[in-house]
Amino acid sequence: MIYNLYIGIICNNILNCKPNVKGKVNYLAFIHKKIKGKLHEIIFGTDTLAGKAFDVMLIITILSNSILIIAESVDIIRSIYGMWIAVLGWFFVIIFTVEYILRILVVSKKSAYIFSFFGMIDLLAILPVFLGFGLPQIRFWAIIRSLRLLRLFSILKMGRYMDESGHLLRALKASRPKITVFLFTILFIIVIVGSMMYVIEGPQHGFNSIPESMYWAIVTVSTVGYGDISPQTPIGKLVSSLLMIIGYGIIAVPTGIISHELAHTSKDHEKGKTCPNCHAGDYVEDDQFCSKCGTALRG
Numbered sequence: 004m005i006y007n008l009y010i011g012i013i014c015n016n017i018l019n020c021k022p023n024v025k026g027k028v029n030y031l032a033f034i035h036k037k038i039k040g041k042l043h044e045i046i047f048g049t050d051t052l053a054g055k056a057f058d059v060m061l062i063i064t065i066l067s068n069s070i071l072i073i074a075e076s077v078d079i080i081r082s083i084y085g086m087w088i089a090v091l092g093w094f095f096v097i098i099f100t101v102e103y104i105l106r107i108l109v110v111s112k113k114s115a116y117i118f119s120f121f122g123m124i125d126l127l128a129i130l131p132v133f134l135g136f137g138l139p140q141i142r143f144w145a146i147i148r149s150l151r152l153l154r155l156f157s158i159l160k161m162g163r164y165m166d167e168s169g170h171l172l173r174a175l176k177a178s179r180p181k182i183t184v185f186l187f188t189i190l191f192i193i194v195i196v197g198s199m200m201y202v203i204e205g206p207q208h209g210f211n212s213i214p215e216s217m218y219w220a221i222v223t224v225s226t227v228g229y230g231d232i233s234p235q236t237p238i239g240k241l242v243s244s245l246l247m248i249i250g251y252g253i254i255a256v257p258t259g260i261i262s263h264e265l266a267h268t269s270k271d272h273e274k275g276k277t278c279p280n281c282h283a284g285d286y287v288e289d290d291q292f293c294s295k296c297g298t299a300l301r302g
Contacts, residue, residue, distance in 0.1 A: 043109040046102075049158075058158050061102070065151050068095040072149050096132050099151065103129060124153050174265035181260050189253060193220045196246055200239060208235045224250040 048054035074080050075088050103125045107113050116122045128151040175182075197217030204210040209232040210219065219232045223246050234243050280298040292299055 039109055042105055046106060046109060062155065062158055064095060064098055065154060067091075068099075069149055069152055071095065092132075096129055096148070099125070099148075100129050121154060121157050124150050128154075170265060174261055174267075177267070178260045178264040182257060185256055185260070189224070192246075192249065193217050193224065196220045196224075196242065199242060200234065203236060203239045203242065204234055208239070209233070220246065223247060224253060226250045226254070 044051055045053045045057045049058060071088060071091055074084075075092070081088060106116060106122075106125065110116045117126070128148040131147045194217060197220045198213055200219060201210050201213045201216040204216075210216045215232065222229050222232075223243060226247065234240050281293060281296045
């Protein structure tokens with residue numbers, strides 16, 4: 004009896020668990036539950052001190068892994084520090100693998116996390132490395148682990164800015180007809196100018212076909228100018244000069260269209276408040292009360 008009372012006091016006041024009918028405690032199950040809850044708090048609890056420390060460590064690891072991937076692509080760095088790069092690469096892969104497994108273990112709805120956007124990103128960050136182990140011909144797929152950078156959107160809570168990005172999406176949608184007409188106009192210009200340059204310059208000056216001439220027209224109208232193909236005749240240079248001038252206007256047109264729609268969309272969003280009592284409108288986001296009847300405005 005004293006033992007049962009002692010166990011009951013420990014369970015209720017110290018371990019916060021309940022003994023079974025025999026007065027016994029399943030300590031292993033309790034410890035497992037406690038550890039699982041603590042891990043969930045660390046991995047997903049961004050408001051706790053341990054959760055913030057975990058996020059900082061994860062950010063540093065992701066950025067370090069991305070820098071390593073960039074450095075690995077440089078031949079001279081890879082030839083000198085190849086062994087260290089390989090060791091660090093596997094070190095980061097092991098960290099990401101352990102984190103991925105822990106996330107699956109601590110979440111209640113495992114399939115929901117596995118097939119979620121960030122769950123797939125976490126898997127893609129480690130899966131190609133194991134698939135490429137011992138198969139050099141597909142090791143280049145390890146570059147996919149740079150997708151791990153997308154996890155920063157979740158860690159830094161950048162989803163809060165999605166409403167602002169919604170303004171841009173609405174502006175792009177509103178300007179779609181104008182942009183479509185603009186793109187077709189550019190396409191016609193490229194086809195016409197490319198055909199003209201094929202006739203004017205010809206294969207002897209590098210314009211071997213109309214598609215290659217169209218490629219030159221795209222490079223020229225975008226003001227990039229690679230220089231791999233260039234006109235040699237006076238007429239060709241004249242057409243090239245006119246196309247360059249048109250290119251500057253082409254850059255300005257879509258910018259103006261989208262900027263106009265973006266300003267119009269933002270203005271409509273700011274004037275979305277109406278008074279629930281007298282239905283007066285045109286109130287901006289900061290307005291709290293109706294100027295006519297004094298009723299509190301809802302957001």
